[in-house]
Amino acid sequence: MNIKENLKKIKREIPANVKLVAVSKTKPVELIKEAYDAGHKIFGENKAQELSAKYPQLPKDIEWHFIGHLQTNKVKYIAPFVAMIHSVDSFKLLREINKQASKHNRSIDCLLEFHIAEESTKFGLNIEEAEEILLHPDIKTLSNIRICGVMGMATYTDDTQQIHREFAHLHEIFDHLKKKFFSGEPSFKEISMGMSGDYKVAIKEGSTIVRIGSKIFGARD
Ligand SMILES: *Cc1c(COP(=O)(O)O)cnc(C)c1O
Numbered sequence: 001m002n003i004k005e006n007l008k009k010i011k012r013e014i015p016a017n018v019k020l021v022a023v024s025k026t027k028p029v030e031l032i033k034e035a036y037d038a039g040h041k042i043f044g045e046n047k048a049q050e051l052s053a054k055y056p057q058l059p060k061d062i063e064w065h066f067i068g069h070l071q072t073n074k075v076k077y078i079a080p081f082v083a084m085i086h087s088v089d090s091f092k093l094l095r096e097i098n099k100q101a102s103k104h105n106r107s108i109d110c111l112l113e114f115h116i117a118e119e120s121t122k123f124g125l126n127i128e129e130a131e132e133i134l135l136h137p138d139i140k141t142l143s144n145i146r147i148c149g150v151m152g153m154a155t156y157t158d159d160t161q162q163i164h165r166e167f168a169h170l171h172e173i174f175d176h177l178k179k180k181f182f183s184g185e186p187s188f189k190e191i192s193m194g195m196s197g198d199y200k201v202a203i204k205e206g207s208t209i210v211r212i213g214s215k216i217f218g219a220r221d
Contacts, residue, residue, distance in 0.1 A: 003031060004038035006216045010199075014210060018203060021065045023195075023213030025050065026220045029057045035216065036062065044086075044211050048074035055081055067151075067211055069123050072096040084109040086151040086192050086211075089125055091133045094145060101144035109148045111192055114173055116152040116166045124152060127173060134181045147182070149190030149208070150174045154198055163198050167205035174206075 021044040024032045045051035046068025066085045079100030088110045101108045115124030152170040154163045182188035194202025194210035
């Protein structure tokens with residue numbers, strides 16, 4: 001497994017306007033450093049405590065993305081430094097992210113996570129729940145967060161047509177929210193979709209951020 005070569009290959013395959021988040025969950029800091037030394041500076045983790053343990057051991061110009069399910073009581077561990085949280089699924093969580101970000105005088109970019117998989121096991125909102133969050137009377141008071149777009153995970157399947165459908169659905173959700181709530185806000189522009197097995201499909205369906213782990217760092221245990 002050559003991390004530098006893997007990164008080079010993936011970067012050749014994705015358009016320049018699509019951001020690559022290298023998903024380093026479960027991988028040791030030595031391997032993250034290897035990717036960093038190859039010139040990559042954007043990494044993703046899915047556990048707050050794992051991320052907050054790795055953070056002090058690595059260079060400070062890394063842009064950290066949080067991509068996993070996040071409990072409100074864990075926000076404080078990552079709020080001092082995290083750049084983007086992809087997995088917002090409640091107003092309560094958004095309010096806590098805002099509160100913790102304000103303690104550190106920062107702003108944290110957030111994505112709303114949608115349930116797009118036809119299978120029923122994955123986290124995420126539906127449109128009605130998302131609109132409820134966006135219509136919350138206090139939403140405008142949250143000045144230390146910025147809602148920048150949407151995130152979703154497709155079903156783990158060999159059925160490429162199904163994956164196309166699920167990602168196309170997320171793109172429709174993005175367009176709907178953009179029009180209804182964010183038409184005047186250029187920062188609402190991100191569609192985070194695509195992992196090692198399906199990022200090429202995701203890019204065809206308009207992904208702006210892909211989250212790739214095993215294709216860079218090798219299979220996880
Ligand atoms: C683990 C994970 C990824 C990366 O998965 P790979 O298949 O290893 O590329 C992407 N997104 C989320 C939310 C993840 O938990």
